Amino acid sequence: MNTDAYYKRIKSLFRPEQLRLKRAIVVGAGSGGSRVATELGRLGLPLTLIDLPGEKLEEHNILRHELGYASLGKSKVEELARHIHNLNPETPITCAELDVAMDRVEFKRLIQSQQPDILIAATDNYESKHILNEDAMAFGLPVVGAGVYDGGIAGECYITRPGGACFACLVTHLQLQDLAPKRSARDIDYSNLELKELQSTAALNLDIAQIALIQSRVVLNLLLDGATDLIGVPPEVNLIVFANRRVPGHFERPLHAEFIHFDRVPDCLVCSSQCASEIDREASRIIGALNS
Numbered sequence: 001m002n003t004d005a006y007y008k009r010i011k012s013l014f015r016p017e018q019l020r021l022k023r024a025i026v027v028g029a030g031s032g033g034s035r036v037a038t039e040l041g042r043l044g045l046p047l048t049l050i051d052l053p054g055e056k057l058e059e060h061n062i063l064r065h066e067l068g069y070a071s072l073g074k075s076k077v078e079e080l081a082r083h084i085h086n087l088n089p090e091t092p093i094t095c096a097e098l099d100v101a102m103d104r105v106e107f108k109r110l111i112q113s114q115q116p117d118i119l120i121a122a123t124d125n126y127e128s129k130h131i132l133n134e135d136a137m138a139f140g141l142p143v144v145g146a147g148v149y150d151g152g153i154a155g156e157c158y159i160t161r162p163g164g165a166c167f168a169c170l171v172t173h174l175q176l177q178d179l180a181p182k183r184s185a186r187d188i189d190y191s192n193l194e195l196k197e198l199q200s201t202a203a204l205n206l207d208i209a210q211i212a213l214i215q216s217r218v219v220l221n222l223l224l225d226g227a228t229d230l231i232g233v234p235p236e237v238n239l240i241v242f243a244n245r246r247v248p249g250h251f252e253r254p255l256h257a258e259f260i261h262f263d264r265v266p267d268c269l270v271c272s273s274q275c276a277s278e279i280d281r282e283a284s285r286i287i288g289a290l291n292s
């Protein structure tokens with residue numbers, strides 16, 4: 001790989017070495033996560049890719065996934081790493097098959113070993129995002145998450161930072177679940193394909209990719225930390241809602257983004273100072289147990 005030639009067209013925007021000492025953990029290697037990981041990985045950002053144990057690319061994934069038929073029946077995270085390495089052979093990538101909702105100790109162990117600068121929530125349900133939120137608060141990590149509303153009409157990209165509004169605060173304000181697909185992690189039987197299909201968000205690839213690119217941009221902006229501003233909105237913005245199309249009553253303008261800031265909810269059960277310190281103590285206890 002000729003690094004100078006490879007990065008030639010972006011060198012006026014930022015220096016690739018600004019990303020080489022950072023790391024992002026991407027939770028979810030589905031249609032959104034695969035796209036975010038690819039966009040960031042091609043720029044050389046070290047990545048840790050996580051998806052559910054045994055999660056393989058199936059034919060119904062391909063219409064909306066970064067991977068294609070060559071990866072059919074193969075591990076999503078392993079194939080995604082191969083795909084990214086085809087675009088940038090020098091990107092450091094670690095793969096893990098892990099259910100972050102079910103195996104929280106292992107997820108904490110992974111965070112501790114990988115030392116990420118940011119968590120990327122690319123799962124397709126609110127329950128796992130709540131769990132990521134709690135772990136991010138405990139480790140003092142920012143999270144950039146995204147979701148596509150049912151029908152692909154729009155999507156959201158949220159940013160949480162230590163000390164600011166957490167995901168639970170944002171959800172309390174917005175009740176965006178009303179527009180998200182209805183499901184419960186407890187109800188999902190990952191071995192039951194038919195049920196999984198029923199619970200999958202109906203959306204086109206172009207609906208999902210639009211939101212995933214916004215998510216990628218936000219992650220990049222945070223990691224570049226002011227060296228290059230790829231968005232140009234105030235840093236306190238913690239929610240971007242993008243309308244893919246006009247939906248009277250919900251979104252009056254198509255292809256339009258709203259930039260929103262929400263304060264912390266004072267009595268938020270996750271990030272209020274009392275609870276946060278309790279979570280910190282719990283994280284310390286678990287880390288202590290892991291090290292002993």
Ligand SMILES: [Zn+2]
Nearest residue numbers: 166169268271
């Ligand atoms: Zn909160």
